[in-house]
Amino acid sequence: MGPPPGQRPVERSGRRALWLGIVALVTAFFFYPLGLVLGVAALVIGIRARRRARTARGTAPGAAPGIVLGSVGLAFSALSVALTVFLWPELSGYQECLGASNTSTDKTACRHEYYPKIEKKLDLPAGSMDKYGDLF
Numbered sequence: 001m002g003p004p005p006g007q008r009p010v011e012r013s014g015r016r017a018l019w020l021g022i023v024a025l026v027t028a029f030f031f032y033p034l035g036l037v038l039g040v041a042a043l044v045i046g047i048r049a050r051r052r053a054r055t056a057r058g059t060a061p062g063a064a065p066g067i068v069l070g071s072v073g074l075a076f077s078a079l080s081v082a083l084t085v086f087l088w089p090e091l092s093g094y095q096e097c098l099g100a101s102n103t104s105t106d107k108t109a110c111r112h113e114y115y116p117k118i119e120k121k122l123d124l125p126a127g128s129m130d131k132y133g134d135l136f
Contacts, residue, residue, distance in 0.1 A: 010061065011053040017046030017066025024073030028080065035077035042070025090117045 020042035028035030046060075046067035053060035084091065097110035115129040 010059055011049045011056070011063070013045055014049040014053070014060035014063030014066060016062075017042050017049055017070065018062030019066070020045060021066040021069025021071075021073060025069050025076070026073075028073045028076035032077040032080035032084075035073050036081065039070045039072075039074025039077055042066050043074065046070060087118060087121065090114055090121060094118075 020038050024035050024038035024042050026035075027038060046063045049060040049063040050067075052058075053063070094110060094114035097114065098107060101107045101110055111130075116126065118124075119126060119129050
């Protein structure tokens with residue numbers, strides 16, 4: 001069958017790329033390995049949908065925004081992975097210190113030991129990590 005006369009065919013996988021791009025962007029901030037995978041999936045599906053729509057002289061609604069959102073999610077996830085790899089010794093040492101601490105005084109001691117190391121490695125001003133408290 002096909003589209004009615006006068007209408008262009010619609011490539012429905014463009015919407016799938018849009019949803020994957022949205023989820024990739026959201027998960028890039030909370031669980032970045034998943035954001036990395038979903039960002040790549042949004043790019044691949046969005047590009048394929050646009051190519052198929054162009055070949056069939058149709059449209060692929062959602063494909064372009066899916067490609068953009070997937071790219072942004074992929075970039076944020078890649079940045080998070082790179083930052084984690086760069087700060088791995090400090091972050092893992094801080095987590096081990098917190099795991100071994102029994103009191104809030106011990107946790108504060110861990111913070112005073114590892115926050116300056118992270119600040120030095122990132123070239124941040126001294127004491128700038130203190131406002132983040134227990135975020136790490």
